[in-house]
Amino acid sequence: xxxxxxxxxxxxxxxxxxxxxxxxxxxxxxxxxxxxxxxxxxxxxxxxxxxxxxxxxxxxxxxxxxxxxxxxxxxxxxxxxxxxxxxxxxxxxxxxxxxxxxxxxxxxxxxxxxxxxxxxxxxxxxxxxxxxxxxxxxxxxxxxxxxxxxxxxxxxxxxxxxxxxxxxxxxxxxxxxxxxxxxxxxxxxxxxxxxxxxxxxxxxxx
Amino acid sequence: xxxxxxxxxxxxxxxxxxxxxxxxxxxxxxxxxxxxxxxxxxxxxxxxxxxxxxxxxxxxxxxxxxxxxxxxxxxxxxxxxxxxxxxxxxxxxxxxxxxxxxxxxxxxxxxxxxxxxxxxxxxxxxxxxxxxxxxxxxxxxxxxxxxxxxxxxxx
Numbered sequence: 001x002x003x004x005x006x007x008x009x010x011x012x013x014x015x016x017x018x019x020x021x022x023x024x025x026x027x028x029x030x031x032x033x034x035x036x037x038x039x040x041x042x043x044x045x046x047x048x049x050x051x052x053x054x055x056x057x058x059x060x061x062x063x064x065x066x067x068x069x070x071x072x073x074x075x076x077x078x079x080x081x082x083x084x085x086x087x088x089x090x091x092x093x094x095x096x097x098x099x100x101x102x103x104x105x106x107x108x109x110x111x112x113x114x115x116x117x118x119x120x121x122x123x124x125x126x127x128x129x130x131x132x133x134x135x136x137x138x139x140x141x142x143x144x145x146x147x148x149x150x151x152x153x154x155x156x157x158x159x160x161x162x163x164x165x166x167x168x169x170x171x172x173x174x175x176x177x178x179x180x181x182x183x184x185x186x187x188x189x190x191x192x193x194x195x196x197x198x199x200x201x202x203x204x205x206x
Numbered sequence: 207x208x209x210x211x212x213x214x215x216x217x218x219x220x221x222x223x224x225x226x227x228x229x230x231x232x233x234x235x236x237x238x239x240x241x242x243x244x245x246x247x248x249x250x251x252x253x254x255x256x257x258x259x260x261x262x263x264x265x266x267x268x269x270x271x272x273x274x275x276x277x278x279x280x281x282x283x284x285x286x287x288x289x290x291x292x293x294x295x296x297x298x299x300x301x302x303x304x305x306x307x308x309x310x311x312x313x314x315x316x317x318x319x320x321x322x323x324x325x326x327x328x329x330x331x332x333x334x335x336x337x338x339x340x341x342x343x344x345x346x347x348x349x350x351x352x353x354x355x356x357x358x359x360x361x
Contacts (some may be wrong), residue, residue: 049329051327061345062286062292068287
């Protein structure tokens with residue numbers, strides 16, 4: 001009697017394995033990029049990128065040589081001279097693209113933005129227009145592409161420490177932004193963003 | 207003999223009286239009584255207000271976890287050389303523990319409508335019984351006539 005009961009129970013449980021587990025999975029959630037997310041480590045995260053770019057935009061717009069010049073200066077903001085020397089893995093364009101876009105939208109004519117990273121695209125279009133392969137377009141011809149008055153430079157550096165006993169990791173990250181006069185090399189504006197984080201969570205940044 | 211026992215007791219009590227609480231000492235009851243919320247306009251003229259909130263040009267502590275832990279000593283604004291507005295707010299940590307707060311600012315135009323995107327949250331580290339200053343600048347000059355700073359706790 002007992003054997004047959006065990007057999008029935010085993011059969012039922014095996015049958016259970018073959019049925020559809022008709023339940024919702026863990027849903028993907030949207031997070032506020034400006035706030036701490038559910039996965040957090042000691043590296044540069046979305047809230048840092050949002051915070052630092054917002055701070056730099058507002059700071060640059062308070063600098064008279066950039067935002068209150070008689071002739072609006074031509075500025076180049078890209079990652080070409082923005083170096084990552086830190087232990088954090090990050091695509092530098094995430095920072096410089098957000099900075100350029102935010103500043104361009106906020107500047108409202110106080111600065112002109114030169115897309116030096118699009119120089120190749122512009123050159124090839126100018127060539128085919130002048131060769132007659134494409135027509136001249138509707139805008140008047142320019143003698144040359146715009147030259148930059150100021151260009152963004154900067155550096156990300158970090159200082160790491162790790163406690164092998166507790167597994168606690170600490171990282172100080174410093175990000176320097178500088179606008180350089182492209183004729184004289186003078187640094188006309190500087191901004192600094194830094195933070196220090198510590199934690200034990202094993203987070204991998206990609 | 208009893209007198210001999212009494213002397214150290216008196217001395218000990220006198221020693222206790224000299225121990226002082228380090229400044230700042232925050233009187234939260236007085237601080238809370240200074241907080242005056244104002245009524246926002248109703249949906250139509252004559253309608254009752256659906257919301258009361260902090261007046262513009264002030265700091266609103268939006269987090270109940272720190273509302274009785276910090277005191278906003280000063281809040282003010284000035285025009286920068288480019289015409290943008292820089293807001294400063296000095297925040298005091300009234301507790302004996304370090305506290306991490308963050309603040310953001312919404313700038314409003316002359317019509318008291320939001321004049322530009324709200325700023326990103328900016329961290330303000332407050333060691334025990336110390337103050338720190340939060341600063342934020344507007345992006346524009348003409349569209350920044352009023353401001354509202356929001357303050358909350360962070361990690």
